[in-house]
Amino acid sequence: MGGMTIEGARLRPLSEAGRDAARVLEIVAGGYAGFAPVVGEGEAVLAWCRALLGSSAFACNERWVRFVAASDAAGRSAFGTVENALWDLVGRKLGVPLYELLGGALRQRVAIAAPVRIAAEESVEAVVAQAKRLVDGHGFRTLALLDGGTAGQRTASVLAALRVAFGPAMGLRLHLPAGSVRPARDAALTALGLEFVECAGDDASEEREAWAGDPPLAGGRGLAAGPLIAEMCRRGVVQVLVAEPGSAGGVPGIARLGALARAFQLELALACAGGSRWELALAVQLAATQPMAEQAVLCPDAAALSDVEDGMLTLSGAPGIGVDLAPGLGDAAPEDTAS
Amino acid sequence: MSAIARITLRRIELKLRMVYVSSMYVMDSVRRTVIEIETEDGIVGIGETLGTDEVFVLAGRLAAGMIGQSPLARLKLRNGFARSVFDNRNGRTGWSAFAGLDLACWDIAGKTHGMSLAELLGGGGKRRIEVVCPLPALIVDRLVRRRELGAMFRDHRNIDRLVAYALAQRRRHGFRCFKYKSAAADVEWDVAAMRALREALGRDAQLRFDPNAGYGPARATALCARLEPLDLEFYEDPTDDIEGLAKLRARMTRPVATNMCVIQLDHLAPAIRRGAIDVVLADIFMWGGVQNYREMAAVAESCGLKVAVHSLFESGIGTAANLHLASGLPQIARANDSGHHVIADDILSPSLPDVADGHLPLPVGAGLGVALDPVSLARLTVGEPVIITA
Numbered sequence: 001m002g003g004m005t006i007e008g009a010r011l012r013p014l015s016e017a018g019r020d021a022a023r024v025l026e027i028v029a030g031g032y033a034g035f036a037p038v039v040g041e042g043e044a045v046l047a048w049c050r051a052l053l054g055s056s057a058f059a060c061n062e063r064w065v066r067f068v069a070a071s072d073a074a075g076r077s078a079f080g081t082v083e084n085a086l087w088d089l090v091g092r093k094l095g096v097p098l099y100e101l102l103g104g105a106l107r108q109r110v111a112i113a114a115p116v117r118i119a120a121e122e123s124v125e126a127v128v129a130q131a132k133r134l135v136d137g138h139g140f141r142t143l144a145l146l147d148g149g150t151a152g153q154r155t156a157s158v159l160a161a162l163r164v165a166f167g168p169a170m171g172l173r174l175h176l177p178a179g180s181v182r183p184a185r186d187a188a189l190t191a192l193g194l195e196f197v198e199c200a201g202d203d204a205s206e207e208r209e210a211w212a213g214d215p216p217l218a219g220g221r222g223l224a225a226g227p228l229i230a231e232m233c234r235r236g237v238v239q240v241l242v243a244e245p246g247s248a249g250g251v252p253g254i255a256r257l258g259a260l261a262r263a264f265q266l267e268l269a270l271a272c273a274g275g276s277r278w279e280l281a282l283a284v285q286l287a288a289t290q291p292m293a294e295q296a297v298l299c300p301d302a303a304a305l306s307d308v309e310d311g312m313l314t315l316s317g318a319p320g321i322g323v324d325l326a327p328g329l330g331d332a333a334p335e336d337t338a339s
Numbered sequence: 340m341s342a343i344a345r346i347t348l349r350r351i352e353l354k355l356r357m358v359y360v361s362s363m364y365v366m367d368s369v370r371r372t373v374i375e376i377e378t379e380d381g382i383v384g385i386g387e388t389l390g391t392d393e394v395f396v397l398a399g400r401l402a403a404g405m406i407g408q409s410p411l412a413r414l415k416l417r418n419g420f421a422r423s424v425f426d427n428r429n430g431r432t433g434w435s436a437f438a439g440l441d442l443a444c445w446d447i448a449g450k451t452h453g454m455s456l457a458e459l460l461g462g463g464g465k466r467r468i469e470v471v472c473p474l475p476a477l478i479v480d481r482l483v484r485r486r487e488l489g490a491m492f493r494d495h496r497n498i499d500r501l502v503a504y505a506l507a508q509r510r511r512h513g514f515r516c517f518k519y520k521s522a523a524a525d526v527e528w529d530v531a532a533m534r535a536l537r538e539a540l541g542r543d544a545q546l547r548f549d550p551n552a553g554y555g556p557a558r559a560t561a562l563c564a565r566l567e568p569l570d571l572e573f574y575e576d577p578t579d580d581i582e583g584l585a586k587l588r589a590r591m592t593r594p595v596a597t598n599m600c601v602i603q604l605d606h607l608a609p610a611i612r613r614g615a616i617d618v619v620l621a622d623i624f625m626w627g628g629v630q631n632y633r634e635m636a637a638v639a640e641s642c643g644l645k646v647a648v649h650s651l652f653e654s655g656i657g658t659a660a661n662l663h664l665a666s667g668l669p670q671i672a673r674a675n676d677s678g679h680h681v682i683a684d685d686i687l688s689p690s691l692p693d694v695a696d697g698h699l700p701l702p703v704g705a706g707l708g709v710a711l712d713p714v715s716l717a718r719l720t721v722g723e724p725v726i727i728t729a
Contacts, residue, residue, distance in 0.1 A: 058454070060461035061669045094452050100340075103630055104412035230641040234612055252461065259634035260641055263607040289414055 004030040004057040004093065006086075008339030009049035011042050012325070014276065024278065024325070025049075027085040029057040034089025034320060037278040039246025040077025042336060048078040049338040057086050057093075060252050067249065068226065076224050076247050083250025084282055084321070091320030098251070098285045098321055105288040109312040111296035112284075112305060113173070114140035116162070118147050124154065124161045131162055134302060135170075139310040142171030142195070142296035149177045156183045163192050171195050171296060173218075182211060190214045195295065196240045196269070209237045218242045218269060224249035225256035233264040240267045240295065245282045247273060254286045261292035268293040275301020281323045284313050340411045340451065341379035346402040346440075346727045349373045350390050351719040353654060354683040357504075358482055360475040361520035362553035367482055369652040370721065372398055373686065375711070376410060376443040384410060384447035385711060387656035388439030388624045389431075397436035399725050406729050410444040411451070413630055417441070421627070424605055431602060434627030441628025442660055442707075449706030456660065456707055460633060460667030467698040468665040470677035471547065472514035474536070476522035478504050492525040498532050502539045508680070509540070513696040516545035516572070516674040523553020530565050537569045545674065549575035552599050556583040563591055572673070573618050576600065585615040596620040598649035603627065604634060611642045618673070622649040623660055636670040646670040652678035655687040658699070659707045666701045675699075684719055688712030 009027040014037075023038040025045055034057075038045055052063065060083065067079045091098045099105045114134040118127050131143050143162055147155050155174065162172055172194050176182065178201030183189055198218035199208075208217060216239035220229050225248070232238045243257045254270070261268040270287045272279035280299045287293040297313075299305060307313060316322040351371050358367045370390030377383045388394055401420060408416065420427055420437050427433030449456050457463035477491055478500040491497055508514055519536060521529045533548060540546065548571055554562060559578035566574070573594040578587055581600050588595040594617035601610045602625045610616055619639050626632050636646045648661045648671060658679045665671045680694045687709050692700060702708030 058458050058461065059464060061667065062462065062464060064461075065669045096452075100411055103414040104409065106414050106418055225637065225641045227641070227643065230611075230643070233608075234642070255633075256637040256641060259604075259637035262634060263604045263638045265608070291414070291418060 006049070006052050006055055006057055008053070008337065009046065010337040011038060011046065025081050025085045027082065027089060029086070029089055030093060032089050032093045034085040034087070034092060035278065035323070035325065036081050036084035036088055036282070036321070037246070037274065037276040039081050039244070039273055040074055044074045044078035045081045046336055046338040048082050052082065053338070057089055060086070064249070064252055073222065073247070076222070076249060080246040080248060080250035080253060083252055084245060087251040088320035095319050097315070097317055097319060098282070099289050099315060102251070102255070102289040105315055106291060107288050109314050110284045110287045111142060111311055112140065112308050112313055113142040113144040113171070113296035113298045114138070114305070115298065115300045115302055116143050116145050118145060118155065118158055120148075124158050127158050128161050128165045132165065135166065138305060138308040140308070141169070141311040142173065144298050145172070145174045146300060147174060147176050147180065149180045156189060159192050159194070160188070168193065174198065175298070176200065185211055185213060185215075198240070198242055209235065212237050212239070216240055220257070221271065222247045224253045225260055229257070229260060233260055233266065238266065240269050242269050242271050244271050244273050245279065245286060251286065254290070258290040258292060261290070266292065267295050269295035269298065271298040272300065275299060275304040277304060278321060278323050280304050280313075281316070282321050285315065285321065288315055340409045342407050343376055343405050343410050344379045344729065345377040346405065347375040348395065348399055348402060348725040349716065350395055350721045351654065351686060351716065352721050353652065353685075353719065355652060356681050356683050357475060358479045359520070359652070359681075360477045360479060360488065360522055361549075362476075362523035362551040365482060365485055365488075371654055371657070372439055373654065373656065373716065374398065374402070374439045374443050376405075376440065376447060378410060378447060382447050382450050384443035384445070384450065384706065385656055385709070386439040386441070386443030386446065387654055387660070388442070389435045391432070393432045394436045397432060398439055399727070401436055401440055402727050405440065406727060410447040413441060413444050413448075416444065417627070417630060428603055428605060431625040434603060434631070435624045438624045438626070438628040441630065442623070442656070445629045446706035453705050455703070455705060456629070456663035457667035457701060460629070460663070462667035462669060463701070465666040466701050468662045468701060469516065469674035469698050470514075470679065470694055471516045471518050471674045472505070472508045472512065473676070473678055473681065474501065474505055474517055474519045476520050476524070477501065488522060488524060492522070492528040495528065495531050498528075498535045501532055502535050505536060506539060512680055512694040514694070515543065515697045516547070518547040518549055518575070518676065521548065521550035521553065523550040526558060526562050529562060533566055533569055533571075542570070545572040547572050547575050547596075548577070550577060552576040552579040554578050556586050559583070560587045560590055563587060567592060575620060581606065581610050581613055581615045585613040588615060588617070594618055594645070596647065598622050598625070604631065604638070607635065607638050611644070616644065618645045618647055620647045620649040620676075623664060624657070629664075632664060633668065636668050640670045645672065647673040648675040650676040650678065652682055654682070655679070655685045655691045655709055656707065658691060659702045659709045662699055662701050663707065684715065686712055686716045686719060688715070
């Protein structure tokens with residue numbers, strides 16, 4: 001298909017100033033524009049766009065080969081951002097939602113996890129009350145406890161309180177930031193029936209291997225499919241792959257992680273780095289096409305979850321990622337341009 | 340997208356320009372299943388797969404379940420067919436039946452969006468694809484019973500005919516890559532034949548050795564050890580099973596490939612953990628179509644395995660599909676297996692061009708970029724077509 005040469009790109013500010021997802025990338029090819037939330041550094045995104053000017057919007061494999069040859073954390077995020085915008089563009093050009101480009105949806109409604117935050121000063125009762133508000137408002141069936149790293153020994157108590165409050169049918173999982181100490185894996189923790197425990201940034205640690213068991217360990221967030229993830233799969237030190245569409249290499253990166261998940265019979269949990277509608281819509285569409293993505297999608301910002309009903313989001317049939325610039329936003333001056 | 344309204348399945352028989360002798364077959368023709376899927380709005384996608392009785396019957400049963408469904412809902416169709424290992428995922432028959440239908444659905448997707456299959460896969464920049472010349476275990480002029488082959492293998496003067504055939508194919512088509520099909524009948528013959536081929540074709544030629552898992556692990560290991568100085572491109576299914584391949588590979592310096600022991604995603608994890616192979620020589624039919632193939636390639640890439648396209652003898656539809664895979668998937672960096680120049684008939688209009696300079700061009704156009712020739716198709720059809728409608 002001709003006429004889909006990448007012509008230019010620019011970053012646009014969103015209203016959510018000061019956050020990672022505060023900007024959206026707009027990329028133009030063949031008279032169409034595609035959009036994606038910016039993950040990581042804007043300059044790295046624009047540098048990657050400049051490198052792609054004049055190439056075909058469809059040539060994602062050629063881009064992947066170049067990406068794999070020179071990938072670091074910043075590069076992964078830039079690559080993922082650009083890929084997501086280009087897949088949005090292709091969907092718009094062809095008039096089909098992203099999930100149709102990927103072979104059609106396996107599920108029309110996708111489960112969403114309620115983000116429950118625990119902070120140092122917060123009591124166990126307050127955390128349970130926070131979770132109750134979310135469940136009552138949107139019918140969530142999975143609670144994702146986001147431990148900011150300050151809860152320490154209270155984490156296990158909070159998990160136990162949530163289990164008591166919501167009963168055995170409620171999905172419950174724990175997300176810990178990098179450098180956190182995992183709660184002791186003892187009989188009490190196992191008895192809580194957690195879906196998984198994720199401790200960011202420890203994917204290559206030996207401690208992970210020693211801890212692996214029940215509850216299952218999740219890992220891989222921020223990584224793209226490659227030797228490290230493959231080694232984790234091969235050694236069996238991860239039972240759930242956590243995949244962020246931005247930092248995992250965008251749409252083609254998630255497809256690769258999904259293939260690894262199928263081959264090694266791992267669960268795939270889609271997660272958003274920020275709380276923009278683009279990220280959530282993208283993660284939901286990708287989850288809908290992945291056989292192993294039966295885990296609820298995590299969006300860390302409860303404010304972005306207003307459309308959730310019965311703990312689920314329904315796929316939209318809109319082209320591409322399915323999110324348009326908010327009225328007026330398209331008129332805002334671009335922050336930076338690559339053309 | 341409009342739904343699938345009609346599916347037609349035919350079995351065709353294609354004559355070969357040689358008698359093909361391997362450890363599995365002695366044959367001078369091949370049967371294939373040709374599939375046409377037509378949507379309510381008149382788009383026709385074409386596919387192909389194996390032509391065995393089992394595959395033909397199963398493909399017909401699957402086709403009946405696809406009427407009324409969207410051809411673009413490929414993931415859902417796959418999930419419905421092979422949800423678990425228990426459902427159709429063991430052996431090659433099930434996935435092969437699905438593959439022909441899947442291929443036709445991809446052809447429809449390409450025609451719907453105005454994109455070639457290679458472009459749908461995210462590639463398409465590679466316009467010429469190198470192909471392999473298959474070499475039979477023995478040159479014979481007529482179909483013979485397998486038990487007659489023993490005496491021929493004991494007479495090493497027959498190797499001269501094999502070498503002469505390889506050189507003639509190189510002169511005519513410019514091949515640089517050759518696959519010798521061992522009959523796994525005589526180790527001494529195989530060693531002598533491979534040495535003679537290497538000597539005649541030179542060090543620049545790529546040589547593959549494929550006994551179709553016909554040797555047990557101990558004999559295969561001893562045989563491959565003797566082939567090591569020949570610097571082969573790889574040993575293809577030198578012995579059987581993931582365990583057997585792993586044991587052999589541990590003692591060889593040249594790569595080990597398989598198209599028989601790792602033929603679905605479920606096989607990849609044990610093969611990777613066991614260190615059984617270097618190359619997934621994947622057959623689009625045995626792997627169950629394009630989506631499975633793409634996922635296999637992604638896993639192989641992450642896990643440090645190479646990917647190459649396997650085929651035996653198929654019509655131009657299958658050849659075209661393999662060319663699109665090689666152009667569309669960056670993980671494929673070796674020459675495609677191909678029997679295109681050995682097939683005496685075809686069902687396409689226009690036909691695919693002949694192999695030249697060891698390459699075939701990528702078909703141009705939406706989907707597979709090829710079209711059926713109704714006259715040839717009718718002439719080569721065996722039995723009655725199966726037509727399925729609502």
